[in-house]
Amino acid sequence: MSPLPDRNRVRLEGIGLHSGHPVAAILSPGQDGTGITINGTPALLANVTSTNRATTIGGVALVEHLLSAAYGLGRYDLEVTVEGGELPALDGSALPWVEALEKLKIQKSKVKTIELQKPIKVEENGASIEAYPADGFSVDFMVEFEGLGLQKFVFNAQNMSYKAEIAPARTFGYLEEHEALKGQGLGLGASADNALVLTKQGYAGTPRFPDEPVRHKILDLVGDLALLGRPLKARIIADRSGHKLNAELTRRILAQWK
Numbered sequence: 407m408s409p410l411p412d413r414n415r416v417r418l419e420g421i422g423l424h425s426g427h428p429v430a431a432i433l434s435p436g437q438d439g440t441g442i443t444i445n446g447t448p449a450l451l452a453n454v455t456s457t458n459r460a461t462t463i464g465g466v467a468l469v470e471h472l473l474s475a476a477y478g479l480g481r482y483d484l485e486v487t488v489e490g491g492e493l494p495a496l497d498g499s500a501l502p503w504v505e506a507l508e509k510l511k512i513q514k515s516k517v518k519t520i521e522l523q524k525p526i527k528v529e530e531n532g533a534s535i536e537a538y539p540a541d542g543f544s545v546d547f548m549v550e551f552e553g554l555g556l557q558k559f560v561f562n563a564q565n566m567s568y569k570a571e572i573a574p575a576r577t578f579g580y581l582e583e584h585e586a587l588k589g590q591g592l593g594l595g596a597s598a599d600n601a602l603v604l605t606k607q608g609y610a611g612t613p614r615f616p617d618e619p620v621r622h623k624i625l626d627l628v629g630d631l632a633l634l635g636r637p638l639k640a641r642i643i644a645d646r647s648g649h650k651l652n653a654e655l656t657r658r659i660l661a662q663w664k
Protein backbone atom coordinates (compact mmCIF):
# COMPACT_ATOMS: atom_id res chain seq x y z
CA MET A 407 0.00 0.00 0.00
CA SER A 408 1.70 3.22 -1.09
CA PRO A 409 0.22 6.69 -1.50
CA LEU A 410 1.20 8.08 -4.92
CA PRO A 411 3.10 11.37 -4.68
CA ASP A 412 1.27 14.66 -5.22
CA ARG A 413 -2.07 12.97 -5.71
CA ASN A 414 -4.86 12.31 -3.25
CA ARG A 415 -5.07 8.61 -4.05
CA VAL A 416 -3.98 5.23 -2.71
CA ARG A 417 -3.06 2.08 -4.64
CA LEU A 418 -3.50 -1.39 -3.15
CA GLU A 419 -2.12 -4.52 -4.76
CA GLY A 420 -2.74 -8.15 -3.98
CA ILE A 421 -4.04 -11.46 -5.17
CA GLY A 422 -7.54 -12.02 -6.59
CA LEU A 423 -9.39 -14.50 -4.39
CA HIS A 424 -10.97 -16.31 -7.31
CA SER A 425 -8.37 -16.04 -10.07
CA GLY A 426 -5.27 -16.26 -7.89
CA HIS A 427 -3.70 -13.57 -10.14
CA PRO A 428 -2.18 -10.23 -9.09
CA VAL A 429 -4.77 -7.41 -9.13
CA ALA A 430 -4.78 -3.78 -8.02
CA ALA A 431 -7.19 -1.06 -6.94
CA ILE A 432 -6.65 2.70 -6.95
CA LEU A 433 -8.84 4.72 -4.59
CA SER A 434 -9.41 8.44 -4.87
CA PRO A 435 -12.11 10.67 -3.39
CA GLY A 436 -15.11 11.13 -5.65
CA GLN A 437 -16.76 14.49 -5.92
CA ASP A 438 -19.50 15.30 -3.45
CA GLY A 439 -22.73 13.71 -4.62
CA THR A 440 -21.22 11.40 -7.25
CA GLY A 441 -21.40 8.37 -4.94
CA ILE A 442 -19.01 5.43 -5.10
CA THR A 443 -18.01 4.34 -8.60
CA ILE A 444 -16.12 1.19 -9.60
CA ASN A 445 -14.44 1.50 -12.99
CA GLY A 446 -17.04 4.21 -13.69
CA THR A 447 -20.12 2.20 -12.64
CA PRO A 448 -22.06 3.55 -9.63
CA ALA A 449 -21.95 1.09 -6.70
CA LEU A 450 -25.72 0.86 -6.40
CA LEU A 451 -28.00 -2.15 -6.01
CA ALA A 452 -29.38 -1.73 -9.56
CA ASN A 453 -25.87 -2.23 -10.98
CA VAL A 454 -25.04 -5.50 -9.21
CA THR A 455 -24.62 -8.17 -11.89
CA SER A 456 -23.78 -11.16 -9.69
CA THR A 457 -23.85 -12.13 -6.03
CA ASN A 458 -22.64 -15.68 -6.63
CA ARG A 459 -20.04 -15.96 -3.85
CA ALA A 460 -18.98 -12.30 -4.37
CA THR A 461 -20.75 -9.05 -5.24
CA THR A 462 -19.89 -7.93 -8.80
CA ILE A 463 -20.27 -4.37 -10.11
CA GLY A 464 -18.98 -2.94 -13.39
CA GLY A 465 -17.36 -6.29 -14.20
CA VAL A 466 -15.38 -6.20 -10.93
CA ALA A 467 -15.89 -9.03 -8.43
CA LEU A 468 -15.46 -9.04 -4.64
CA VAL A 469 -16.38 -5.39 -4.08
CA GLU A 470 -18.25 -6.01 -0.80
CA HIS A 471 -15.37 -5.59 1.67
CA LEU A 472 -14.27 -2.25 0.21
CA LEU A 473 -17.90 -1.06 0.14
CA SER A 474 -18.31 -2.17 3.75
CA ALA A 475 -15.20 -0.22 4.78
CA ALA A 476 -16.44 2.91 3.01
CA TYR A 477 -19.93 2.64 4.50
CA GLY A 478 -18.53 1.82 7.94
CA LEU A 479 -16.46 5.01 7.83
CA GLY A 480 -19.33 7.10 6.42
CA ARG A 481 -17.67 7.65 3.03
CA TYR A 482 -20.29 7.93 0.30
CA ASP A 483 -18.22 9.44 -2.54
CA LEU A 484 -15.27 7.45 -3.83
CA GLU A 485 -13.70 6.66 -7.18
CA VAL A 486 -12.32 3.11 -7.51
CA THR A 487 -10.23 2.01 -10.49
CA VAL A 488 -9.53 -1.72 -10.68
CA GLU A 489 -6.93 -3.61 -12.70
CA GLY A 490 -7.57 -7.33 -13.07
CA GLY A 491 -11.33 -7.90 -12.81
CA GLU A 492 -11.58 -8.33 -9.04
CA LEU A 493 -10.46 -6.46 -5.96
CA PRO A 494 -7.41 -7.79 -4.13
CA ALA A 495 -8.38 -10.15 -1.29
CA LEU A 496 -5.75 -8.52 0.98
CA ASP A 497 -6.09 -10.20 4.40
CA GLY A 498 -9.74 -11.18 3.82
CA SER A 499 -11.05 -8.43 6.10
CA ALA A 500 -12.01 -4.77 5.56
CA LEU A 501 -9.19 -3.39 7.74
CA PRO A 502 -6.66 -2.70 4.91
CA TRP A 503 -9.46 -0.85 3.05
CA VAL A 504 -10.26 1.21 6.16
CA GLU A 505 -6.58 2.13 6.54
CA ALA A 506 -6.36 3.08 2.83
CA LEU A 507 -9.52 5.21 3.03
CA GLU A 508 -8.18 6.98 6.12
CA LYS A 509 -5.18 8.13 4.03
CA LEU A 510 -7.44 9.96 1.56
CA LYS A 511 -8.50 13.49 2.24
CA ILE A 512 -12.25 13.31 1.79
CA GLN A 513 -14.73 16.06 2.58
CA LYS A 514 -17.73 15.16 4.66
CA SER A 515 -20.50 14.12 2.30
CA LYS A 516 -23.81 15.95 2.27
CA VAL A 517 -25.91 13.01 1.05
CA LYS A 518 -29.31 12.62 2.67
CA THR A 519 -29.91 9.85 5.19
CA ILE A 520 -32.63 7.25 4.64
CA GLU A 521 -35.06 7.09 7.54
CA LEU A 522 -37.38 4.09 7.63
CA GLN A 523 -41.09 4.78 7.88
CA LYS A 524 -42.14 1.30 8.96
CA PRO A 525 -40.54 -2.09 9.70
CA ILE A 526 -39.49 -4.40 6.88
CA LYS A 527 -39.01 -8.16 7.22
CA VAL A 528 -37.58 -10.52 4.62
CA GLU A 529 -37.34 -14.29 5.22
CA GLU A 530 -36.56 -17.49 3.40
CA ASN A 531 -35.94 -21.08 4.51
CA GLY A 532 -35.72 -20.23 8.22
CA ALA A 533 -33.34 -17.28 7.64
CA SER A 534 -34.57 -13.73 8.11
CA ILE A 535 -33.57 -10.08 8.24
CA GLU A 536 -35.62 -7.25 9.68
CA ALA A 537 -35.18 -3.48 9.72
CA TYR A 538 -36.90 -1.17 12.22
CA PRO A 539 -37.05 2.62 12.32
CA ALA A 540 -34.37 3.93 14.73
CA ASP A 541 -32.42 7.08 15.60
CA GLY A 542 -29.07 5.54 14.68
CA PHE A 543 -27.66 2.45 12.97
CA SER A 544 -27.24 -0.93 14.63
CA VAL A 545 -27.04 -4.57 13.58
CA ASP A 546 -27.95 -7.54 15.74
CA PHE A 547 -26.72 -10.72 13.99
CA MET A 548 -27.17 -14.36 14.92
CA VAL A 549 -25.74 -17.28 12.96
CA GLU A 550 -24.82 -20.93 13.51
CA PHE A 551 -21.82 -22.72 12.04
CA GLU A 552 -20.91 -26.39 12.03
CA GLY A 553 -18.08 -26.92 14.51
CA LEU A 554 -18.59 -23.48 16.14
CA GLY A 555 -22.20 -23.48 17.31
CA LEU A 556 -24.29 -20.35 17.72
CA GLN A 557 -22.64 -16.93 17.40
CA LYS A 558 -24.32 -13.62 18.15
CA PHE A 559 -22.99 -10.08 17.97
CA VAL A 560 -24.54 -6.63 18.27
CA PHE A 561 -22.84 -3.71 16.54
CA ASN A 562 -24.11 -0.26 17.45
CA ALA A 563 -22.54 2.53 15.38
CA GLN A 564 -23.39 5.09 18.08
CA ASN A 565 -21.01 3.77 20.70
CA MET A 566 -18.80 1.22 18.91
CA SER A 567 -15.99 1.55 16.40
CA TYR A 568 -16.49 -0.12 13.00
CA LYS A 569 -12.71 -0.11 12.55
CA ALA A 570 -12.04 -1.88 15.86
CA GLU A 571 -14.99 -4.28 16.11
CA ILE A 572 -16.02 -5.19 12.54
CA ALA A 573 -13.35 -4.29 9.97
CA PRO A 574 -10.68 -6.80 11.21
CA ALA A 575 -13.05 -9.82 10.92
CA ARG A 576 -11.88 -11.98 8.02
CA THR A 577 -13.68 -14.04 5.43
CA PHE A 578 -13.94 -17.61 6.58
CA GLY A 579 -14.29 -20.92 4.83
CA TYR A 580 -14.33 -24.62 5.46
CA LEU A 581 -11.24 -26.53 4.39
CA GLU A 582 -13.46 -29.23 2.86
CA GLU A 583 -15.36 -26.71 0.69
CA HIS A 584 -12.16 -25.02 -0.48
CA GLU A 585 -10.91 -28.28 -1.98
CA ALA A 586 -14.22 -28.67 -3.88
CA LEU A 587 -14.11 -25.05 -5.11
CA LYS A 588 -10.54 -25.39 -6.32
CA GLY A 589 -11.67 -28.41 -8.33
CA GLN A 590 -14.08 -26.03 -10.15
CA GLY A 591 -11.31 -23.50 -10.79
CA LEU A 592 -12.65 -21.11 -8.10
CA GLY A 593 -11.07 -19.75 -4.95
CA LEU A 594 -7.61 -20.25 -6.49
CA GLY A 595 -6.17 -17.33 -4.50
CA ALA A 596 -7.78 -18.35 -1.20
CA SER A 597 -5.38 -19.34 1.55
CA ALA A 598 -4.82 -19.00 5.28
CA ASP A 599 -3.28 -15.58 4.43
CA ASN A 600 -6.67 -14.14 3.41
CA ALA A 601 -9.26 -16.26 5.21
CA LEU A 602 -9.98 -17.77 8.59
CA VAL A 603 -9.95 -21.53 7.98
CA LEU A 604 -12.63 -23.65 9.64
CA THR A 605 -13.14 -27.38 9.78
CA LYS A 606 -16.24 -29.25 10.93
CA GLN A 607 -14.45 -29.52 14.30
CA GLY A 608 -13.90 -25.76 14.74
CA TYR A 609 -11.21 -23.19 13.99
CA ALA A 610 -8.18 -24.50 12.08
CA GLY A 611 -6.43 -21.11 12.28
CA THR A 612 -6.28 -18.56 15.10
CA PRO A 613 -9.35 -16.29 15.14
CA ARG A 614 -8.87 -12.53 15.70
CA PHE A 615 -12.01 -12.53 17.88
CA PRO A 616 -13.65 -15.56 19.53
CA ASP A 617 -16.71 -14.72 17.40
CA GLU A 618 -14.88 -13.59 14.23
CA PRO A 619 -17.28 -15.27 11.71
CA VAL A 620 -20.44 -13.51 12.96
CA ARG A 621 -18.57 -10.19 12.93
CA HIS A 622 -17.63 -10.89 9.30
CA LYS A 623 -21.31 -11.56 8.55
CA ILE A 624 -22.01 -8.03 9.86
CA LEU A 625 -19.13 -6.70 7.72
CA ASP A 626 -20.72 -8.30 4.63
CA LEU A 627 -24.17 -6.96 5.55
CA VAL A 628 -22.77 -3.43 5.91
CA GLY A 629 -21.22 -3.90 2.43
CA ASP A 630 -24.61 -4.95 1.03
CA LEU A 631 -26.35 -1.95 2.65
CA ALA A 632 -23.69 0.33 1.10
CA LEU A 633 -25.51 -0.32 -2.18
CA LEU A 634 -28.21 2.05 -0.88
CA GLY A 635 -25.71 4.78 -1.79
CA ARG A 636 -26.61 6.81 1.30
CA PRO A 637 -26.60 6.52 5.10
CA LEU A 638 -29.36 4.53 6.79
CA LYS A 639 -30.96 4.99 10.16
CA ALA A 640 -32.32 1.62 11.22
CA ARG A 641 -32.08 -1.17 13.72
CA ILE A 642 -31.33 -4.36 11.78
CA ILE A 643 -31.94 -7.83 13.17
CA ALA A 644 -30.48 -10.67 11.11
CA ASP A 645 -30.86 -14.39 11.72
CA ARG A 646 -28.66 -16.50 9.42
CA SER A 647 -29.01 -13.91 6.63
CA GLY A 648 -26.70 -13.79 3.61
CA HIS A 649 -26.10 -11.73 0.45
CA LYS A 650 -29.41 -12.75 -1.17
CA LEU A 651 -31.68 -11.75 1.75
CA ASN A 652 -29.53 -8.66 2.45
CA ALA A 653 -30.01 -7.57 -1.18
CA GLU A 654 -33.78 -8.08 -0.93
CA LEU A 655 -33.88 -5.99 2.27
CA THR A 656 -31.85 -3.27 0.53
CA ARG A 657 -34.30 -3.32 -2.41
CA ARG A 658 -37.30 -3.02 -0.05
CA ILE A 659 -35.68 -0.13 1.89
CA LEU A 660 -35.13 1.74 -1.40
CA ALA A 661 -38.71 1.03 -2.53
CA GLN A 662 -40.11 2.38 0.76
CA TRP A 663 -37.93 5.46 0.70
CA LYS A 664 -38.63 6.53 -2.90
Ligand SMILES: [Zn+2]
Nearest residue numbers: 470577622626
Ligand atom coordinates in the same frame (compact mmCIF):
# COMPACT_ATOMS: atom_id res chain seq x y z
ZN1 LIG B 1 -17.12 -11.22 3.10
